[in-house]
Amino acid sequence: MSLNRPRSAAWHAEAIPRLPKRQKYKGIDTSRLADRVPQDASGRIVLPGTTRAVTVSHLRAGPSQYRGMPRASELLVCAHCDVLHRAVPLGSHEVAACVGCGRVLARHRSLSVDQLLALTVTAALLFLLATSYPLMTIEVGGMHTEATVWSAALMMLHGWATGPAAVLGLTTFILPLLQVALLLWVLTFARFGRRAPGLRGVLLALHRFRPWSMTEVFLLGALVAIVKLSGWVHVTPGIGIWALASLTILLTILSMVEPRFWWALLRADE
Amino acid sequence: MTTAVRAADVGLIACRICGLVMQRVPVTSLPTACARCAALLQARLPRSGERTLAWLIAGVILYIPSNVLPVMYVSGVGGGEESTIIAGVLSFWRAGSWDIAVLIFTASVAVPATKFLTLGTLLWTVHSGTSWARRQRTALYRLVEFIGYWSMLDVVVVALTAALLKFKALGTAEPRLGIVFFCGVVVTTMMAAFSFDPRRIWDTPGDRA
Numbered sequence: 001m002s003l004n005r006p007r008s009a010a011w012h013a014e015a016i017p018r019l020p021k022r023q024k025y026k027g028i029d030t031s032r033l034a035d036r037v038p039q040d041a042s043g044r045i046v047l048p049g050t051t052r053a054v055t056v057s058h059l060r061a062g063p064s065q066y067r068g069m070p071r072a073s074e075l076l077v078c079a080h081c082d083v084l085h086r087a088v089p090l091g092s093h094e095v096a097a098c099v100g101c102g103r104v105l106a107r108h109r110s111l112s113v114d115q116l117l118a119l120t121v122t123a124a125l126l127f128l129l130a131t132s133y134p135l136m137t138i139e140v141g142g143m144h145t146e147a148t149v150w151s152a153a154l155m156m157l158h159g160w161a162t163g164p165a166a167v168l169g170l171t172t173f174i175l176p177l178l179q180v181a182l183l184l185w186v187l188t189f190a191r192f193g194r195r196a197p198g199l200r201g202v203l204l205a206l207h208r209f210r211p212w213s214m215t216e217v218f219l220l221g222a223l224v225a226i227v228k229l230s231g232w233v234h235v236t237p238g239i240g241i242w243a244l245a246s247l248t249i250l251l252t253i254l255s256m257v258e259p260r261f262w263w264a265l266l267r268a269d270e
Numbered sequence: 271m272t273t274a275v276r277a278a279d280v281g282l283i284a285c286r287i288c289g290l291v292m293q294r295v296p297v298t299s300l301p302t303a304c305a306r307c308a309a310l311l312q313a314r315l316p317r318s319g320e321r322t323l324a325w326l327i328a329g330v331i332l333y334i335p336s337n338v339l340p341v342m343y344v345s346g347v348g349g350g351e352e353s354t355i356i357a358g359v360l361s362f363w364r365a366g367s368w369d370i371a372v373l374i375f376t377a378s379v380a381v382p383a384t385k386f387l388t389l390g391t392l393l394w395t396v397h398s399g400t401s402w403a404r405r406q407r408t409a410l411y412r413l414v415e416f417i418g419y420w421s422m423l424d425v426v427v428v429a430l431t432a433a434l435l436k437f438k439a440l441g442t443a444e445p446r447l448g449i450v451f452f453c454g455v456v457v458t459t460m461m462a463a464f465s466f467d468p469r470r471i472w473d474t475p476g477d478r479a
Binding site: 075076077079080081082083084100101102103135136138140141143145146147151152153154155161163164165167168171172200203204207211212214217218220221222224225227228229231232233259260263266 | 275276277278280282283284286287288289290291306307308309346362365367370373374404405408409411412415418419420422423424425426427429430431432433434435436437440441445449450452453454456457460464468469471472
């Protein structure tokens with residue numbers, strides 16, 4: 001798969017000097033970042049300035065869906081191996097995998113904006129339930145204590161355990177809350193065909209929060225704690241744990257929506 | 271596989287954040303930003319090898335005290351006892367709940383160790399520039415990315431137990447210093463995984479500047 005094209009330093013990102021943060025986005029000629037890629041009639045990308053053409057590997061076999069000039073939105077690059085693909089519409093339950101490394105590049109989105117919004121509203125309500133009702137209650141000799149989502153993080157807050165307390169509070173409470181709130185913000189506007197104010201920042205935030213949101217880990221941890229404690233004392237699961245379990249399922253469904261859908265809400269020619 | 275074309279080879283670059291595919295322009299002295307999300311465009315994460323290695327070493331250093339030091343103190347009517355992660359696993363095993371023992375052992379001991387070994391192997395093979403088993407190594411990276419946060423499990427269990435068991439003389443539980451190191455292991459290994467650029471696996475040494 002080597003193309004043996006002559007290389008120059010210009011092709012390597014390392015050659016690009018990094019500017020101080022403040023100036024990073026100043027003076028950039030975005031008009032030169034072409035949105036279109038020249039292509040010949042047989043669906044091959046023509047390299048600018050050369051006569052050589054390269055065949056673009058297809059996501060699926062069969063006749064090309066697009067003729068002529070593909071827009072940037074019709075191209076997909078695998079984030080794990082940099083192999084170029086042409087995006088084709090997927091049928092229901094279809095998943096497009098990278099021809100190079102097998103990474104899932106795209107999934108069919110069966111949920112409409114309305115349905116996504118409905119799921120997000122439900123997730124917000126479940127989050128409210130999961131955090132306001134106890135996850136579990138234990139009883140020892142007539143006394144009882146209960147644990148909620150945030151009491152776990154607060155417990156660690158005493159003395160030296162502030163580090164884990166902060167990580168736990170962020171990953172199981174603050175980030176999932178922000179995730180649901182930001183999704184609600186984006187989808188409510190999308191529902192009415194509008195662009196949410198601050199959409200770029202919101203999408204960037206969602207992108208950054210995703211790997212640090214650990215609702216499912218918290219759920220499993222709570223289940224382990226129930227089993228662990230039930231050996232010594234009487235444990236009663238509360239409403240919170242059911243709400244947390246349902247919230248986990250909804251957040252998983254919402255995270256299955258491919259990033260391309262969210263970013264498409266932001267027009268490139270802004 | 272022979273038909274696969276890499277974006278960098280045909281003058282295209284995809285934004286790392288939003289995935290927009292753009293054509294590269296001749297490099298000026300300015301860095302280029304993504305036309306859609308304004309993120310800095312980089313064909314490869316800069317110095318990903320060094321960064322990953324640094325996070326990985328930090329993780330290995332924290333891994334030792336996290337396993338040696340007690341993570342929790344439990345006191346009951348018969349006195350108090352501090353326990354390490356391994357001691358907790360063993361007590362579950364002896365009590366007959368082997369499934370919980372296996373779960374905690376996997377999440378707390380095996381997952382971080384797997385991450386060290388896997389990322390170490392990936393760093394080594396990328397450094398040596400071999401083309402051996404690229405597809406499988408990329409899959410290995412995805413495994414590391416996926417198992418990343420499950421190690422937080424024990425932190426959650428300790429925190430919940432401590433939040434629940436506060437019955438003065440009848441029974442209390444408190445977190446101990448080990449959990450701080452343990453939390454550090456989770457964060458550093460996750461950072462190590464995110465610093466690694468799997469596209470390096472597919473780069474042949476001549477490609478690199």
